Amino acid sequence: MSFPWAKHYEPKQPLMRWLDEKLPLPRLVYNAVGAGYPVPRNLNYFWNFGVLAGAALAIQIVTGIVLAMHFAANAGVAFGSVESIMRDVNAGWFLRYAHANGASMFLLVVYIHIGRGLYYGSYKAPREMVWLLGVVIFLLMMATAFMGYVLPWGQMSFWGAQVITGFFSAIPLVGESIRVWLLGGFAPDNATLNRFFSLHYLLPFVIAGVIILHIWALHIPGSNNPTGVDVKGEQDTVPFHPYYTAKDAVGLGVFLLLFALLIFFSPNLLGHPDNYIEANPLSTPAHIVPEWYFLPFYAILKSFTADFILPAKLWGVLAMFGSILLLFFLPWLDSSPVRSANYRPKYRAFLIVLLLDVLVLGYVGGAEPIARNVVLGQIAAAYYFAHFLIILPLVAASERPRPLPGSITEAVLAKHGGTSPAKTAIA
């Protein structure tokens, strides 16, 4: 996709012209992230997070492939092979800590990326497909992260696998058979570990493929922007390169800085000490908790403590998966034609409540299951579903949005107090 004023790739050197005729990859890059892709000029730093997610994926793949050269996916030796990586493999400690903390960074960045989408209405027409592909990527990431955590075969690895695969037994009639089929046995054991390793290696490449579709789908209409107003003319955009390559470099630097602080100075901050104990099927840990990025969903799961037609366990499983699946329907649940929450005061207020709600759910997911926390979780889970399924459809119909700017350029000029048109032209 390009706007009519997009720059065209015109190779001058003979080698580049030859390549352009035979396999136009440089043209593809030029049109996707180079000077040939016009992007709204008013993007803020929340637009950095897509690239950061891609960088995090690349880091995970590189560290993961090297780790896989040294890891042994057999229940008797897996834990020992990870310790051997930490102690004997050159820079093995770095690879392991980078990969484990890289998963946390990847999910942090993706959560902020999704938050951007929710706030600025990036899921709305004409970008519904971008959003749907994004939710698919998120689901694949969660599966990959879960399976990766099982691989070191520590206490949390084993018992986390036990809990999560236990969900399948909640399905009536066929649930238990499905669970045993997935596990390769009656409980997580060597068969489970082996197949999780295989799938954990595979899925990141599936994610990479879906990301290509995700970016392709985005480049058809082009990027959204903080006002939510469509691009109207050349003065509304700048070429991706060098403007956003430069800005992404800054974002990348900050990302890597935070990542380095984690890996080198606090590598076990986000982990659980129980995963440094070898898996023991006969000894259940006092508190089985997933990694921080799954805590809100874990809280939703645990909140369903009452039977009502269906058993509570099944409600919990349906709600936990439902909490992510409902994201697929978001473009149709929220029918407001106004994209950006900057111009939707009611929607914006509810979104801020949702953010706080998710943080509360995260806290409850990891906290002791005392009555106070269970009640907090139940209220927070109720709000989560109410927000997406009841509040959003009604808000779209009943709110009065603030007046939108006429164009992106108008919004930019208003911010700078208005000035001569020459200043807004690209140098």
Next chain:
Amino acid sequence: MVRLISILVGAAFVGVLAIALFGTVATAISDPAPETAEAIYHQHPEDIGLSSNGFFGRFDRRQLQRGFQVYKEVCSACHSLKFVAFRDLTELGYSEPEVKAIASQWAIEQPSVNPETGEATTRKNIPSDRFPSPFANEVAARAANNNALPPDLSLMAKARHDGTNYIHALLMGYRTQPAELVRKFPGAKTPTGLHYNPWFANLNIAMPPPLTSDGQVPYADGTRATKDQMARDVAAFLTWTAEPKLERRHAAGLASVVFLLIFCFLAWGAYQNVWRDVKH
């Protein structure tokens, strides 16, 4: 239509949660969870301020050697150290001949096979061996320890919350169970064979106090071996066994962070330069 279905589904989830909430509150009022002894009497360890703490932490090699001596003379009778090899001890400042001597003189020998008869036997340790377990298998370990399994200590500093300080607090924490506790929670009275230690998660630990008196381990470097000193030294040693690359990690971290700070600064400058003439 979409709106109708979504409101119904939303109402279903919210409704079931409301029922669950009612149940939780009703149970909390009518049958509240009783207090537990652990909740009241469990203690959290204090920071012992080891040299390896903090961003620029480094090990104190003399302390690590003392800690190794404590492990060797007190702990190794029951606790394995299976992820550490004898050759790793060169990092504590021992020379190669010293490490060879430590290995060959180690009380527990390495399982082996008699090359002539094929029978199971043992041989002296060499530096490339990992520390052998004091017990042949878990059954033997439990049989010798009142059915308790002494855990491997290689990762203990990472396998417990605030592990380094926990190890010190636990070793120093043995005391008589307070009468008040037994009065309030008669069921939590320390059973025979266990020992009261409020730093242990469920207050009663199977391990008898390993550090019983000052001077128990006569330190090679002449430091006064008080119980507190021995506890600190073995905590430092076990921090090293869990994180042998700590110093290398901190050094690499410092270099990376300085590099990235400069990179961020330059990237910011380039960004400002690129966008200078464009309003945004």
